[in-house]
Amino acid sequence: MAAELKKYKMKLRDHGLKVTEKRMTMIELFLNEDRYLSAKEVQEQLHKTYPSLSYDTIYRNLYTLKEIEVLENTNFEGEMQFKISCSDHHHHHFICEECGNTKVIHYCPVDTWQNELDDVEITNHKVELYGLCAGCK
Amino acid sequence: MAAELKKYKMKLRDHGLKVTEKRMTMIELFLNEDRYLSAKEVQEQLHKTYPSLSYDTIYRNLYTLKEIEVLENTNFEGEMQFKISCSDHHHHHFICEECGNTKVIHYCPVDTWQNELDDVEITNHKVELYGLCAGCK
DNA sequence: TTACAAATCGTAATGATTACTTTATAATAA
DNA sequence: TTATTATAAAGTAATCATTACGATTTGTAA
Ligand SMILES: [Mn+2]
Ligand SMILES: [Mn+2]
Ligand SMILES: [Zn+2]
Ligand SMILES: [Zn+2]
Numbered sequence: 001m002a003a004e005l006k007k008y009k010m011k012l013r014d015h016g017l018k019v020t021e022k023r024m025t026m027i028e029l030f031l032n033e034d035r036y037l038s039a040k041e042v043q044e045q046l047h048k049t050y051p052s053l054s055y056d057t058i059y060r061n062l063y064t065l066k067e068i069e070v071l072e073n074t075n076f077e078g079e080m081q082f083k084i085s086c087s088d089h090h091h092h093h094f095i096c097e098e099c100g101n102t103k104v105i106h107y108c109p110v111d112t113w114q115n116e117l118d119d120v121e122i123t124n125h126k127v128e129l130y131g132l133c134a135g136c137k
Numbered sequence: 138m139a140a141e142l143k144k145y146k147m148k149l150r151d152h153g154l155k156v157t158e159k160r161m162t163m164i165e166l167f168l169n170e171d172r173y174l175s176a177k178e179v180q181e182q183l184h185k186t187y188p189s190l191s192y193d194t195i196y197r198n199l200y201t202l203k204e205i206e207v208l209e210n211t212n213f214e215g216e217m218q219f220k221i222s223c224s225d226h227h228h229h230h231f232i233c234e235e236c237g238n239t240k241v242i243h244y245c246p247v248d249t250w251q252n253e254l255d256d257v258e259i260t261n262h263k264v265e266l267y268g269l270c271a272g273c274k
Numbered sequence: 275t276t277a278c279a280a281a282t283c284g285t286a287a288t289g290a291t292t293a294c295t296t297t298a299t300a301a302t303a304a
Numbered sequence: 305t306t307a308t309t310a311t312a313a314a315g316t317a318a319t320c321a322t323t324a325c326g327a328t329t330t331g332t333a334a
Contacts, residue, residue: 018280018331039321054283059322061281075212078291079321094254097261107253109246110266116244117231119271124234128263129247134256155300155311176290191314196291198312215322216290 004031008070015068023061025049027070027084035100036074036081074128096133105129141168145207152205160198162186164207164221172237173211173218211265233270242266 008027009019017023029045030037037045039058046053062082065071071082076095087104094103105127114122131137145164146156154160166182167174174182176195183190199219202208208219213232224241231240242264251259268274 020281020331022282052283054285055322056284056324057282075215078212078217080215094250094257094259096257103254103257105250105253107246107249109244109249112244112246113231113242113266116242117240117266120231120233120240121269121274122231122266123268125266126263129250129254129259130262131260132258137258157300157312159313189314191316192291193293193315194313 011068011070017064017068022046022050022053022057023065026058026061027065030071030082030084034084034086035102036076036083036095038079038081040079042082074126076128092127092129094129094131094133096136097130098132098136101133101135103133148205148207154201154205159183159187159190159194160202163195163198163202167208167219167221171221171223172239173213173220173232175216175218177216179219211263213265229264229266231266231268231270233273234267235269235273238270238272240270 005024005028009024012019012023025046026042029042033045039055039062042058042062043053043055062071062073062080066073066082069085072085073080073082074093075081083102086102090108092105092108094105096102108127110122110125113125142161142165146161149156149160162183163179166179170182176192176199179195179199180190180192183195199208199210199217203210203219206222209222210217210219211230212218220239223239227245229242229245231242233239245264247259247262250262
């Protein structure tokens with residue numbers, strides 16, 4: 001785990017960001033919970049260690065870590081949720097609606113769609129599958 | 138247009154719902170604006186006719202009309218938005234980020250995804266394409 | 275160690291959505 | 305047509321996620 005964390009410290013430094021306790025604890029949390037977490041859940045999980053962790057700090061760091069691709073995010077169940085970035089190539093996710101665990105989907109037909117709608121320019125797309133994972137169904 | 142509206146009146150009655158002025162005016166609005174509208178936009182558009190239209194009325198009717206498949210909805214730009222239901226078969230949408238207009242996408246590889254993730258049960262999925270429509274690009 | 279920019283805290287404001295009590299209205303039957 | 309009744313809407317407050325901001329603390333480089 002220590003080597004893993006060192007990698008993230010370097011990533012922060014490479015982007016001219018400070019390596020703070022709060023940030024590293026947040027990254028550790030996301031490494032331990034490999035699923036999407038809301039700001040609220042982050043606050044609850046870190047409350048033991050940092051009883052007065054500010055929402056300002058939480059939201060700013062969630063979006064900062066997303067900028068440098070430590071986290072990825074999605075609007076799920078009406079709120080923005082974040083998870084550790086799990087892969088370097090283009091992919092999407094399956095999310096278990098029971099336990100929250102995710103699986104990577106590799107197949108993405110964005111070219112097929114661009115072909116079907118050849119008079120528009122697709123600049124972005126969202127694909128998300130929901131259901132029950134092997135353990136929950 | 139009158140025949141079109143009559144169809145929606147029947148749909149309301151078929152579901153045991155009252156045909157009210159507010160509901161019919163909301164449906165007309167969605168027929169005229171063939172794109173996703175937020176509750177706020179609905180309130181603004183209908184403010185001329187009904188200066189005191191309540192948010193309770195707007196939200197309740199948006200979800201009621203969605204239940205009976207007069208409207209479809211999506212979480213877009215951080216809020217729930219609604220549009221007139223445009224087709225009876227399974228489909229998704231392209232949304233122009235400039236003007237808000239939408240186009241139907243017919244191709245959907247949900248079977249391919251179910252095949253890729255054969256140990257999970259996909260019960261739901263979201264596909265949405267964003268970009269610039271022919272007129273805006 | 276010191277200096278300073280960046281990060282965090284504490285707290286308030288905002289904006290979307292929900293809740294609830296009172297009042298009005300559409301549907302139905304007399 | 306009128307009376308009855310359940311549904312819908314108004315008016316307003318509460319809730320929840322998110323954003324904002326001045327005061328304070330902390331990480332980093334000299
Ligand atoms: Mn991922
Ligand atoms: Mn549609
Ligand atoms: Zn894709
Ligand atoms: Zn589909």
